[in-house]
Amino acid sequence: MTTATASATEAKRVEVSDLDIYYGSFHAVKSVTMTIQPNKVTAIIGSSGCGKSTFLRSLNRMHELVEGARVEGSVILDGQDIYAADVDSVMVRRQVGMVFQNPNPFPTMSIGDNVAAGLRLNSRKAKKDELDEIVERSLRGANLWEEVKERLDRPGSSLSGGQQQRLCIARAIAVQPEVLLMDEPCSALDPVATLAIEDLIGDLKNNYTIVIVTHNMQQAARASDFTAFFNLENSGDPGQLVELDRTDTIFSNPENKATEDYVSGRFG
Amino acid sequence: MRERATERERRYEVERDGREPEDERGREAGTTDARTPLVGGSLPRWGPWAVFSGVTAAVAGVLSVLGFNVALLAVASVVLTGAIIYGWARAVEGRRKATDRAITIAVSSAFALALTPLISLLFTVTSRGLARFDVQLFTESMRGVLGEGGGIQHAIVGTLVITGVATAASVPIGIMAAIYLHEYGRGRLKRALTFFVDVMTGIPSIVAGLFAYALFVLIYGPGIRLGVMGAVALSVLMIPIVVRSTEEMLRVVPNGLREASYALGVPKWRTIVKVVLPTSFAGIVSGAMIAVARIIGETAPLLITTGVFNSVNFNPFDGRMENLAVFAYNEYATPGIPNEPYIDRAWAAALTLLLIVMILFFVARLISARFGVKTR
Ligand SMILES: Nc1ncnc2c1ncn2[C@@H]1O[C@H](COP(=O)(O)OP(=O)(O)OP(=O)(O)O)[C@@H](O)[C@H]1O
Numbered sequence: 099m100t101t102a103t104a105s106a107t108e109a110k111r112v113e114v115s116d117l118d119i120y121y122g123s124f125h126a127v128k129s130v131t132m133t134i135q136p137n138k139v140t141a142i143i144g145s146s147g148c149g150k151s152t153f154l155r156s157l158n159r160m161h162e163l164v165e166g167a168r169v170e171g172s173v174i175l176d177g178q179d180i181y182a183a184d185v186d187s188v189m190v191r192r193q194v195g196m197v198f199q200n201p202n203p204f205p206t207m208s209i210g211d212n213v214a215a216g217l218r219l220n221s222r223k224a225k226k227d228e229l230d231e232i233v234e235r236s237l238r239g240a241n242l243w244e245e246v247k248e249r250l251d252r253p254g255s256s257l258s259g260g261q262q263q264r265l266c267i268a269r270a271i272a273v274q275p276e277v278l279l280m281d282e283p284c285s286a287l288d289p290v291a292t293l294a295i296e297d298l299i300g301d302l303k304n305n306y307t308i309v310i311v312t313h314n315m316q317q318a319a320r321a322s323d324f325t326a327f328f329n330l331e332n333s334g335d336p337g338q339l340v341e342l343d344r345t346d347t348i349f350s351n352p353e354n355k356a357t358e359d360y361v362s363g364r365f366g
Numbered sequence: 367m368r369e370r371a372t373e374r375e376r377r378y379e380v381e382r383d384g385r386e387p388e389d390e391r392g393r394e395a396g397t398t399d400a401r402t403p404l405v406g407g408s409l410p411r412w413g414p415w416a417v418f419s420g421v422t423a424a425v426a427g428v429l430s431v432l433g434f435n436v437a438l439l440a441v442a443s444v445v446l447t448g449a450i451i452y453g454w455a456r457a458v459e460g461r462r463k464a465t466d467r468a469i470t471i472a473v474s475s476a477f478a479l480a481l482t483p484l485i486s487l488l489f490t491v492t493s494r495g496l497a498r499f500d501v502q503l504f505t506e507s508m509r510g511v512l513g514e515g516g517g518i519q520h521a522i523v524g525t526l527v528i529t530g531v532a533t534a535a536s537v538p539i540g541i542m543a544a545i546y547l548h549e550y551g552r553g554r555l556k557r558a559l560t561f562f563v564d565v566m567t568g569i570p571s572i573v574a575g576l577f578a579y580a581l582f583v584l585i586y587g588p589g590i591r592l593g594v595m596g597a598v599a600l601s602v603l604m605i606p607i608v609v610r611s612t613e614e615m616l617r618v619v620p621n622g623l624r625e626a627s628y629a630l631g632v633p634k635w636r637t638i639v640k641v642v643l644p645t646s647f648a649g650i651v652s653g654a655m656i657a658v659a660r661i662i663g664e665t666a667p668l669l670i671t672t673g674v675f676n677s678v679n680f681n682p683f684d685g686r687m688e689n690l691a692v693f694a695y696n697e698y699a700t701p702g703i704p705n706e707p708y709i710d711r712a713w714a715a716a717l718t719l720l721l722i723v724m725i726l727f728f729v730a731r732l733i734s735a736r737f738g739v740k741t742r
């Protein structure tokens with residue numbers, strides 16, 4: 099699709115085992131065990147409130163930012179448990195980037211500075227032309243370069259919603275994480291922008307391991323290699339991983355009855 | 367798509383000019399079908415103003431017979447105008463629009479009422495302050511001056527130094543305290559601190575002055591007067607205001623921005639310094655300015671901490687210091703004979719204080735426009 103992704107790099111594998119996630123005393127997600135394949139797109143689907151966002155945020159230790167939130171079990175990123183005692187959550191987040199449901203560019207920064215934010219804010223000493231190069235590469239990677247190259251010094255909020263979301267993706271890949279988490283990145287976008295982002299996801303998996311939460315079945319079917327289905331048995335119960343398989347298997351021939359009902363639109 | 371958008375733009379242009387597009391009006395006029403009418407009766411534009419001037423003239427006429435009174439004139443004309451407009455609009459435009467007009471009148475009158483003392487005060491201070499608002503005022507102090515002449519240079523210097531020291535101490539402390547309360551504080555301790563900050567905003571200024579005095583007496587013995595004592599007293603008043611306003615501004619920074627920053631692997635303190643504070647910068651600056659404006663005119667705590675002094679003193683750590691509010695108070699409270707020069711100097715000092723506050727607000731605006739959130 100684009101030229102920026104010609105050279106593919108090996109990304110990292112994430113192995114989750116027996117992960118229980120809590121908000122205070124509320125048990126939100128129960129014993130998830132799954133492997134997220136490197137350089138593949140894994141989609142997470144499931145009904146609202148079943149803990150998809152919660153699970154996603156536990157993969158880069160964003161979950162613990164909520165007061166009283168905690169996690170039991172292990173998430174192994176490239177052989178290291180990110181929940182081990184002496185692991186620095188900041189270092190984990192440098193490896194595992196995240197794109198949020200609502201585009202959230204920094205309002206005090208220009209488009210260019212937004213992309214460079216991860217490097218600037220971490221005060222990694224980078225030369226001006228080196229930064230410029232990273233900005234251009236990231237924006238090209240997010241399919242946004244052509245649209246904004248003339249106005250890199252304008253504020254990020256001057257872009258459209260879809261452009262802002264791609265700006266946020268550019269910002270996330272500028273720090274070159276190993277894994278990219280996306281929580282409903284297209285839910286605020288129109289079909290054209292959504293397709294643009296799906297194309298982009300297809301390109302990005304050459305370099306990154308991608309996990310995407312979506313409510314859009316077609317999107318999961320189109321854009322992902324693997325699909326994980328989460329479900330709640332009853333409301334109030336913790337959410338669980340019901341099934342994880344190749345996307346075409348999940349959509350054509352799932353093992354579990356609940357999965358089949360969900361992907362074919364028959365609930366309950 | 368494109369064509370429709372430009373059509374809409376054109377209509378917008380026309381509507382903004384206050385005219386309706388020609389074709390629309392033509393269609394409306396020829397309407398005979400049973401569509402719900404979108405056009406209702408309406409008072410003429412000049413209606414409310416005409417009623418207001420008519421009523422005011424009539425009330426003025428009546429009052430000139432009974433005995434004239436400006437306040438009565440204003441209240442009676444506004445109330446009568448409101449009643450007449452409401453009745454008229456109700457008859458012509460219907461209930462919803464009549465209520466709308468009544469509320470509009472009520473709100474505008476409340477606004478005018480709130481503004482009246484302010485304008486009156488500005489007018490009085492300006493007109494009376496101008497009598498002595500000359501070059502001499504700014505180039506001389508009161509050293510050796512009795513009766514006419516003299517200036518307030520010493521008081522201006524004192525005000526700027528004392529306020530400057532107080533601000534330099536309180537703004538960083540206040541901002542950091544607010545950051546602690548909002549970004550780090552949790553549970554009981556946070557609630558207790560918030561409560562005490564709220565209580566501190568209500569401290570009478572004289573108590574702050576006595577606190578500073580008592581503190582310095584412990585060190586230097588009784589009778590001590592220093593510029594920095596005044597600054598300490600003013601800081602006690604200022605810090606809680608800065609904490610409250612900064613906390614309010616931090617609260618409106620969307621959580622999504624903090625999370626976006628954390629997700630890039632930025633540590634918490636850097637997120638606060640580089641993302642949260644810049645985003646709320648404009649609000650924090652204006653909060654600090656309001657705190658400065660609140661304390662720059664303080665009199666009571668400074669009377670007992672910085673004392674009264676007739677010469678210029680730049681050093682807050684060395685002896686007494688005059689300031690504008692205390693100067694105005696003393697000139698007014700204990701004038702010499704004849705008293706005009708004293709009273710005139712007091713008003714000129716008040717006017718100067720007002721101007722200093724205005725300049726500070728202007729500068730604060732410039733600062734926040736320069737460094738705040740950019741939207742264009
Ligand atoms: N900050 C929080 N504090 C307490 N409980 C929370 C919090 N956030 C989410 N929850 C609860 O955790 C459960 C899972 O929420 P989560 O946001 O992960 O759902 P989701 O699958 O992402 O839903 P959706 O598809 O609507 O986004 C819900 O029952 C929710 O009420």
Ligand SMILES: [Mg+2]
Pocket residue numbers: 150151152281
């Ligand atoms: Mg969610």
